[in-house]
Amino acid sequence: MAGYTDKVESTGSQSEEQAHVETVDRPAGPAPVTLQSFAHLDEKAILRKMDLRLIPVLALLYLLSFLDRGNIGNAKIEGLQEDLGMTDDQYNWCLTAFFFTYAAFEVPSNLMLKRVRPSIWLPAIMVAWGVVMTLMGIVHNYAGLLSARIFLGVTEAGLFPGVAYYLTNWYRRDEIQLRQAMFFSAASVAGAFSGLLAFGIGKMDGIAGLHGWQWIFILEGIATVVVACIAFFALHDFPETAKFLTEEERAFVVYRLKYQGQSEDPNRAQVAQADEFRWKYARDAFLDWQIWVNVFVYWGIVCPLYGISLFLPTIIRQLGYQSSQAQLMTVPVYITAAILAVIAAYFSDRVGKRSPFIIGFLLVMVIGFSMCIATDPKENPRVVYAGVFVAACAIYPAFPGVIAWLSNNLSGSLKRSVGMAIQIGVGNLGGAMASNFYRAKDAPQYKLGHGLELGFIGAGIIASLILLIGYSAQNKKRARKIQDGVLDSYTVEELSAKGDRAITFRYVY
Known part of the structure; x- marks a missing residue:
């Protein structure tokens, strides 16, 4: 990008960019780019x-990821549990074990993404x-199923936090939720697609001496490997x-991302996000209060998310429908949810707010x-x-919102990478909990499961309000300073190193 490097660029919210551009004083030389x-x-x-080159590929990768972790729910109603001679508790342990390794490997994976090109790292874990x-x-x-689920958690761990962070390297924070929603809506489509696939693949029961649920795993696994090989060439770094x-x-896209979250004071220089690799920034992420409060918001959304994705076919079947009907009745649920996710994200980006929607x-x-x-299902x-x-x-619709909310409020690419991995990694322990919410002995009303979901949702609402109040107070405090x-007591370098803790940074709420 000759002619565009070694300049101090400026981006903030859309209104700020239109209003003014500030540059830091430099020694005499070429005029800085504005x-x-x-x-x-x-x-x-x-x-x-960018949307056409990035989002469809990423959405396909995540569709397969969500399909592969959630298809065990479809396999169950095709006879998985009975054929393997598992008890209800053993089946739930197979669901739960996935999330322990899934959560443990998300931060290391995002650190690898900073070292290895996305076009290599993401397809590689996908093949695995x-x-x-x-x-x-x-x-x-x-024992075989449990071991496979444990390794599935290890290998899948890097995709979602990796892609969520990867998108922040292309889009500004006032654009990111719509792209996160388009990418994440693949999860909704995966839910619908999973039901349709399971309905069709279940008809292969007996072919080559294999059960229908076995064909679900085999065919969807092969499809994942094939798409991963294509992704090596289709992904851009x-x-x-x-x-x-x-x-x-390219210079323009880099320029508009370089500065984000700055205050609207026209009398101060814009401050670049720290972009170098320092372990200090990773440590800052682990010590940041907002990440840990956000985890509770995440749990308030992800526990119901996994409760639905893992048990929806079973819940519907317990209403008195046959397995094939239950598979098909999941389709309209997921399709409608996917459409609403994109619509909500569009309006959230337009108004520049996250908390009201969440x-x-x-x-x-x-x-x-x-x-x-409150309803008797019979x-x-x-x-x-x-x-x-x-x-x-x-x-x-809420899920991409909570991801975008935290990414909006973490400045510095390494801290954002680690912070988002913490949010998603620790947050996905909610999946381990949700895996045990809907017990077979509670069918068909599942009062315990629904009640636990309501409890986590309540915790999510409280945590959202804490973040809302905290962000608002911090913004006002920094404006007063x-x-x-x-501001005059800080150098540009000091402010850059502080990232989202700098008095020039403004939180989105």
């Missing part, structure tokens, strides 16, 4: 180009879990090296699970189905 230097470029066209998924189709007992952008477009969806989840817990199965429908249509002239 936003006006790129005024002749069509920003929307560049974004569309595709092989594990395929081998899961030939297990013969509980970072804007600086994107071949589908011109040299000037808290609103958490309240809708309360309504959905309350419908389930007398009103349609009301229970409507309840899980309502809950799912709030869960899937700038008015009092405290």
Whole structure:
């Protein structure tokens, strides 16, 4: 990017960028690049180009990831538990074990992503879990299935936090939720696709002496490996090296990302995000209060998410429907949720707010699970189905919101990488908990499961309010400090090293 390097660039919220551009004083030399230097470029066209090259590939990868971790729910109603001679507790342990290794390996994986190119690391772990998924189709007992689920957690751990962080290297924080939602909506589609696939693959029962549930694992595992091989060539690493952008477009994309979250004070220099690799920034992530509070918001969403994705076919079957009907009845739930996720993300990015949408969806989840817990499924199965429908249509739009909310408020690429991995890694322990919410002995009403979901949702609402109040107070405090002239006591380098703790940084809430 000759001609565009060694400049101090400036980006903040969209309104800030339009309003003014500030640069830091440098020794005499070439005039620094400003936003006006790129005024002749069509920003929307560049974004569309990025969307078309990045989102479909990433969505396909995540669709297969979510499909492969959740298809055990479809396999169960095709006879998995009976054929392997497992008890209900053993089946739940197979669900739970996945999340322990999944959570443990997310931070190390994101650190590897900082060292290894995304176009190599992401497809590599995808090949690994595709092989594990395929081998899961030939297990013969509980021990084999449990071992396979443990290794599936290890190999899948890096994809979601890796892609969530990867997108922040391409899009500004006022654009990220829509892209996170388009990427994450693949999970909703995976839920629908899983039901349709299981319905079709289940008809292969007996072919080559294998059960229908075995074919579900084998065929979906092979598909994952094939797509991973294609992804080696289809993935792009970072804007600086994107071949589908011109040299000037690459410079512009890097420029607009360099500074984010700055205050609106026009009398101070913009401050670059620290981008170098220092273990200090990783330690800062582990000690940041907002990440750990956000984990509770994440649990309030992810526990219901996994409760739905792992047990929805079983819950519907317990309403009196046959297995094939239960598989197909999951489809409209997931399709509707995917559409709502993208719509909600669009409006959240437009207004630049996260908490109103997240808290609103958490309240809708309360309504959905309350419908389930208060209804006798034998007398009103349609009301229970409507309840899980309502809950799912709030869960899937809320999830990309909570990911975007934290990523918006972490400055510095290493801290953001580690912080998002902590959020998703520790947060996904909620999946381990949710794996045991819906016990077979509680069927068909599942009062305990629905009640636990409501408890976590309540904790998520409280944590969201704590973040909202904390962010608002910090923004006001920093604005007062700038008015009092405290900014003059800091160098640009000191502010850059502080990242989101700098008095120039403004939290999104």
